[in-house]
Amino acid sequence: MSDQVFNNFQNVEKNLKALAFKRLIYSLLSIGFIIFLFSGGLTIAENNNAGSFERGISKFFDYPVDLFKEAFESGWTWYSYLLKYLPELISTINMAFFSTLFGSIFAVFLSIFASKNLIKNKYVVSFCRRTMDILRSFPEIVIAMIFLYLMGKSEIPAVIAIVIHTSGALGKLFSEAIENVDFKPIEGLESCGSSWFLRIRFAVLPQVLPLFISYSLLRLEINVRASTILGFVGAGGIGEALSTVIQWRYGDEILAIMALLVITIISLDYISSYLRTKLIGDNK
């Protein structure tokens, strides 16, 4: 009896040592690999810059200084630029709102069919999951460029691109929320003879809706930034205006647009976090 215990101890000891050794090897290998990548990257960077780095760094600070100088020179008229670009800003926010709304709706449907606890057929579940993976694996800008090429320059291709990405990304989060719901209420309604749809309506939805809204608000912020960037590739809105004034080097107008963007994103952040705490906070 005690002999066996002793043998077991020895075995565990041996296995532990082997494990520790393996771990050490792996750590050394990964450290070596990181050093290799880092030094390789440095050499490439140095070859490319060959002396221009010092000149570049002075320009790096010159540019913002120029912007502020120009803005200061334009005096009171600078404030009128804020108004001038307001319609463009609204169009960008509009794009973001619209695509977040539609993206969330698609995401809700996809996520229900991608949740193991609601769908017993595992092929449907994995099909929906892979669909969501594909939808969110392409960055918006890639999809947008394809659609802009196909459909011409307008807001619609950008909206489609953001809807595609949003439904994939939100669908993943939504289905995780659904898979974490308390199963007892669902079972309770099942025992009353309620249909599958009504079980989701009354047992799942009340549990996940606050989370869904909170995730969508978060996504709205991300989508405002995304639709701004898509403006650069021709999707209209404030992004396109920004790209134009950067090309024409209108320092004062660049600064005005940037101010508008910063204000928008900060205020969106405040509004959505206020709404989110209201939604999740009233659990009691």
Next chain:
Amino acid sequence: MLQINNVCKFFDQVKAVNEVSINVGKPEMIAIIGRSGAGKSTLLRTINRLTDASSGEILFQNQNILNLNKKDKLVWQKNCAMIFQQFNLVPRLDVLTNVMLGKLNEMSTIRASLKLFTSKERYTALNLLDKFGMIQTALQRAETLSGGQQQRVAICRAMMQEPKLILADEPIASLDPLNARHVMEALRKIHDEKKITVICNLHTLDTAKQYCDRIIGMQNGRVVFDDLPSKLTNKKAREIYGAEAEEAFEGTMTSVSLGHAELKTA
């Protein structure tokens, strides 16, 4: 009325319910006792069709409820109300809505989704809540109630279904003695007034003896005792409960010692 013939339920190699046959001729209040893992819950879940049986048949009013089609199965579940150990209410909905959800089976999908309950349904639900002493909580969220209160709301939901049979899966296992008494009295009252069969899984022996007309003992998925409470000797009970005997007998002590005098079982 209810006839269970050779019902089996296997989970892989484990025989959770093994050749169980039970015959209920007239409305009765039945207790199923046994140690944990004896197959009590599985049997009740099979009757409600939450779990599918592996073999056998269950006849209710001469209809085999084990091979109903999808729609009839939902109607059967409406007729066979179930009460759970963890109450299984929707925590974020108010008590009144929770009770009215018992009517989901009879409502059209659109009317139910939009919560368009008729004033008659609301009236019935409020009446039930009043009857079980829960009317003051009608507009509170279910999650704000104590365990005993939630269980009484669950009973209201079950009654909302206008069931022909009530199954209670360990209805008092997570309640304190006072609330346990309230819940058992409520179930007894339903049985006495509506003349419907109530089948309870109970863990404690004395509750079973006190409230039920018939006791069924289960052991390793089989029925090993099925008779009047008075016929259940201590020796037999110890055999049924096995290693959990002390706990089962002790548990009874606490639930009995409270207000034994006022309790008169019919």
